[in-house]
Amino acid sequence: MAQHINVSDSSERGRITARVSADRQRVLQLAADLSGSTLNQFIVQAAFEKAEKVFEQEEAFQTIQLNAAESERFLALLDAPPKPTDKLKRAMANFRKQHLEHNDSST
Known part of the structure; x- marks a missing residue:
């Protein structure tokens, strides 16, 4: 899906200045x-x-493009996500710990 930049020929003008050598x-x-x-x-x-x-x-x-089989697998995983593994649980615990420590130190 292409993103289009909407540029009108408005009479309203802005100004940009730059200093160069x-x-x-x-x-x-x-x-x-x-x-x-x-x-x-x-x-x-x-x-x-x-x-x-x-x-x-x-x-x-x-943009991620999936073929038909990949699309079906992706949708199936959204409908029935797998249970988190021990490794994923540890990773989330580490993330939460680091995130909370970062938020605590910035306040």
């Missing part, structure tokens, strides 16, 4: 000139493209 500004200006854009347009477009890539990567990381 003179060398970086020259490089960005040259790239903007070569692409036929203003420096501001170039930077905004580049930042927006980067933001879209971040969203795509994040979505790919969070």
Whole structure:
């Protein structure tokens, strides 16, 4: 499922400012000139493209695709989860102990 970024052509505008070295500004200006854009347009477009890539990567990381057999097994396990093993019980006890110690020390 693709995540779509809703961007409207609203007349409401925000402002982003950045301080960069003179060398970086020259490089960005040259790239903007070569692409036929203003420096501001170039930077905004580049930042927006980067933001879209971040969203795509994040979505790919969070998406799990299962085949039919895997889906059936997953749903069966949700309907009838296995009883916790001794190893799982110990792990949960350790987690709770560490979590409670962390919460106690932060208050």
